[in-house]
Amino acid sequence: MSELDVLWQPIEIGNVTLKNRVWVSAHDAGYSEDNILSDRYVAYLEERAKGGAGTVLPGVQIVHPSGSAAYGNGMDGWRPEVVEQYRKLSDAVHRHGTKVFLQIGHWGAEGDAGQLLDAQHELLAPSGIRSIVSGQEPRTIEANDIEAIIAGYVQTAANAQDGGVDGVEIHAGHGYLICQFLSPLTNQRTDEYGGSVENRCRFMLEVTRAIKERCGADFPIGTRISLDELMDLPGGITADEGEEVVRVLHASGLFSYFSVTGGNSHTVHKWIAPMTSESHANFVPLAARVKKLVDVPVITVGRITEITQAAEIVRRGDADIVAMTRAHIADPEIVSKASSGRVDEIRPCIGVNQGCLRRIARGQMISCTQNPVTGRESQWGAGSVTPAAVPKKVLVVGGGPSGLKSAELAARRGHEVVLIEQADALGGQLRYASRLPHRAEWAIMVRTLERAVARHGVDVRLNTEATVDLIEELGADEIVVATGSRFARTGFTPVRGDRATIPGLEDPLDPLEVIDDPERCGERVLIVDDKGDYVPLGLAEILVTAGHTVEIVSRHFFIGEGTLLTGDLMWAVPRLAAAGVKFTPQTLVEQVDGTEVTLLDMWTFTPRVQEADTVVLCMGKLPTVQLYKDLRLGGRSVHRIGDCVAPRGVDEASYEGEMVGRSV
Numbered sequence: 001m002s003e004l005d006v007l008w009q010p011i012e013i014g015n016v017t018l019k020n021r022v023w024v025s026a027h028d029a030g031y032s033e034d035n036i037l038s039d040r041y042v043a044y045l046e047e048r049a050k051g052g053a054g055t056v057l058p059g060v061q062i063v064h065p066s067g068s069a070a071y072g073n074g075m076d077g078w079r080p081e082v083v084e085q086y087r088k089l090s091d092a093v094h095r096h097g098t099k100v101f102l103q104i105g106h107w108g109a110e111g112d113a114g115q116l117l118d119a120q121h122e123l124l125a126p127s128g129i130r131s132i133v134s135g136q137e138p139r140t141i142e143a144n145d146i147e148a149i150i151a152g153y154v155q156t157a158a159n160a161q162d163g164g165v166d167g168v169e170i171h172a173g174h175g176y177l178i179c180q181f182l183s184p185l186t187n188q189r190t191d192e193y194g195g196s197v198e199n200r201c202r203f204m205l206e207v208t209r210a211i212k213e214r215c216g217a218d219f220p221i222g223t224r225i226s227l228d229e230l231m232d233l234p235g236g237i238t239a240d241e242g243e244e245v246v247r248v249l250h251a252s253g254l255f256s257y258f259s260v261t262g263g264n265s266h267t268v269h270k271w272i273a274p275m276t277s278e279s280h281a282n283f284v285p286l287a288a289r290v291k292k293l294v295d296v297p298v299i300t301v302g303r304i305t306e307i308t309q310a311a312e313i314v315r316r317g318d319a320d321i322v323a324m325t326r327a328h329i330a331d332p333e334i335v336s337k338a339s340s341g342r343v344d345e346i347r348p349c350i351g352v353n354q355g356c357l358r359r360i361a362r363g364q365m366i367s368c369t370q371n372p373v374t375g376r377e378s379q380w381g382a383g384s385v386t387p388a389a390v391p392k393k394v395l396v397v398g399g400g401p402s403g404l405k406s407a408e409l410a411a412r413r414g415h416e417v418v419l420i421e422q423a424d425a426l427g428g429q430l431r432y433a434s435r436l437p438h439r440a441e442w443a444i445m446v447r448t449l450e451r452a453v454a455r456h457g458v459d460v461r462l463n464t465e466a467t468v469d470l471i472e473e474l475g476a477d478e479i480v481v482a483t484g485s486r487f488a489r490t491g492f493t494p495v496r497g498d499r500a501t502i503p504g505l506e507d508p509l510d511p512l513e514v515i516d517d518p519e520r521c522g523e524r525v526l527i528v529d530d531k532g533d534y535v536p537l538g539l540a541e542i543l544v545t546a547g548h549t550v551e552i553v554s555r556h557f558f559i560g561e562g563t564l565l566t567g568d569l570m571w572a573v574p575r576l577a578a579a580g581v582k583f584t585p586q587t588l589v590e591q592v593d594g595t596e597v598t599l600l601d602m603w604t605f606t607p608r609v610q611e612a613d614t615v616v617l618c619m620g621k622l623p624t625v626q627l628y629k630d631l632r633l634g635g636r637s638v639h640r641i642g643d644c645v646a647p648r649g650v651d652e653a654s655y656e657g658e659m660v661g662r663s664v
């Protein structure tokens with residue numbers, strides 16, 4: 001008996017049998033077309049079904065026009081044309097023995113009234129309290145609104161049933177409409193829908209009863225609930241109050257499962273927790289509390305990234321089913337790999353939230369920083385890596401993420417692949433990124449890529465400097481240059497395109513030098529940030545922890561601006577502030593004179609002189625491109641990928657590596 005077997009036991013939700021305990025909870029991937037679930041979404045979820053997940057849920061299906069539009073445009077569920085799409089989805093996942101539930105919901109005050117030009121609408125909320133996130137002002141829900149919205153829930157559930165979907169999940173969490181009814185923060189009604197717990201549950205129970213009546217007793221209805229809104233301030237639902245809500249809901253006998261999450265729109269960084277949070281399995285204690293209250297299946301969630309951890313949760317009895325959602329965005333084959341003894345081949349989600357959360361928050365389709373196949377399944381999905389017509393010798397120069405990815409794909413296609421790397425280890429700048437405080441999971445990405453190239457027989461040569469002569473000697477048919485980038489040391493900023501450097505700046509340090517040896521810095525350190533990414537935050541934490549006085553100066557509106565949408569900011573910035581790091585946003589460095597640094601307010605141009613012993617520059621990177629140019633001079637055909645094209649992020653590196661590896 002394997003320790004994982006507990007996960008492969010079937011379980012009943014109502015009269016629906018799930019083949020295993022691995023669940024992919026609802027997640028909007030931004031794949032809607034004309035605001036309904038698209039073929040791309042079907043292909044994406046079928047890939048997870050093929051990979052063995054027991055149950056999959058697409059993102060929330062919106063039940064009424066007043067609830068439309070938020071992240072990534074959203075998906076309407078009430079419209080008749082969705083039935084055909086739901087049918088495609090249920091057929092696709094059922095082919096692999098997987099079940100599909102549809103989460104149905106309404107954004108309430110957290111929608112976006114004007115996002116859809118042709119469907120601009122007013123927002124509706126229980127007490128007309130404005131959105132915590134956008135500040136948009138909703139109208140208070142009136143009696144006839146309640147009727148109309150309930151009708152929308154019923155229509156959406158009926159559409160799901162007509163489309164062959166196995167059941168629906170009432171979204172009662174994350175601060176959206178039903179959560180707004182449940183929470184004293186957002187429900188200040190004095191009628192029968194406000195006040196006591198029973199009254200706050202009334203709307204949800206009316207919705208659920210109406211669906212039961214329409215869809216019948218055999219059609220399972222579950223719910224996803226924020227047991228605790230995680231506000232850390234008085235007012236929101238606490239776990240004790242959440243238990244009261246669960247008691248009332250469960251007593252109705254209407255719900256076939258409870259999926260236990262936490263948080264609301266103000267606390268997204270806790271329920272889609274980023275790498276920097278270092279939290280894993282964070283909602284298991286909440287699920288365990290609900291387990292004690294109900295006799296239907298309980299689902300847990302929250303950065304469960306290791307299959308062994310999922311098994312342990314079920315074995316302990318803390319939950320019956322485990323959602324591994326981003327884990328499946330990163331690797332759709334978790335179950336098939338784990339159940340066939342290939343746990344080492346799983347690509348664990350590292351919580352970096354760039355390819356998934358940040359993209360949806362920007363209104364883009366999601367992918368994955370580590371797995372560029374995500375979202376591109378109809379082109380690159382399972383079975384699409386086929387042997388090359390003519391096996392060749394492929395030489396990859398550079399062992400960062402783009403080089404490693406291209407080497408892996410080329411080797412999987414049967415090419416003979418040699419990868420040369422000048423450092424004594426693989427991973428490129430990711431190795432440094434993993435040495436920043438709270439960012440160790442970057443090393444998991446490196447380890448996963450390393451294992452993949454080893455598994456597919458790539459000949460890796462470390463400590464090997466690539467020269468044109470060596471490349472000639474190796475005699476490859478295809479050359480992939482992935483030589484990366486280096487941090488710029490000039491102080492150039494596009495806001496001062498008139499000058500190449502900061503006048504008077506001498507011997508600044510770059511981020512890698514600080515990571516290697518923080519003691520190269522003097523007592524007072526000024527970190528100059530021109531990118532807004534995590535690097536200056538991480539360096540500041542290293543330095544302040546080592547006893548330095550640290551100030552971050554940035555031209556951005558606030559410090560850590562680029563880390564807001566991944567949710568890292570909310571973990572890192574308070575920590576730095578508490579440690580005494582000084583934040584100076586909207587400021588440029590005008591000049592340096594010894595230890596005197598003149599700072600300039602971006603908008604008033606008021607100067608201020610600040611003393612600093614060391615200046616650290618986080619001001620972009622420059623491509624390492626000489627080798628590429630030399631090879632091209634010799635007339636060779638060369639592929640160039642990753643940062644040596646233009647220094648960007650890991651997502652682009654992975655994508656370009658995948659693309660070239662599939663095409664050489």
Ligand SMILES: Cc1cc2nc3c(=O)[nH]c(=O)nc-3n(C[C@H](O)[C@H](O)[C@H](O)COP(=O)(O)O)c2cc1C
Nearest residue numbers: 025026027028059060271302303324325326356360
């Ligand atoms: C891109 C993205 C979209 C999401 N959309 C939804 C959604 O529509 N409904 C929902 O209940 N949760 C949504 N979630 C939350 C996930 O279901 C899940 O609770 C969260 O990602 C934490 O689980 P994990 O660590 O296993 O990913 C979304 C998460 C992500 C990353």
Ligand code: SF4
Nearest residue numbers: 349352353355356369
């Ligand atoms: S982008 Fe990062 S957080 Fe999102 S699924 Fe991929 S590895 Fe996980």
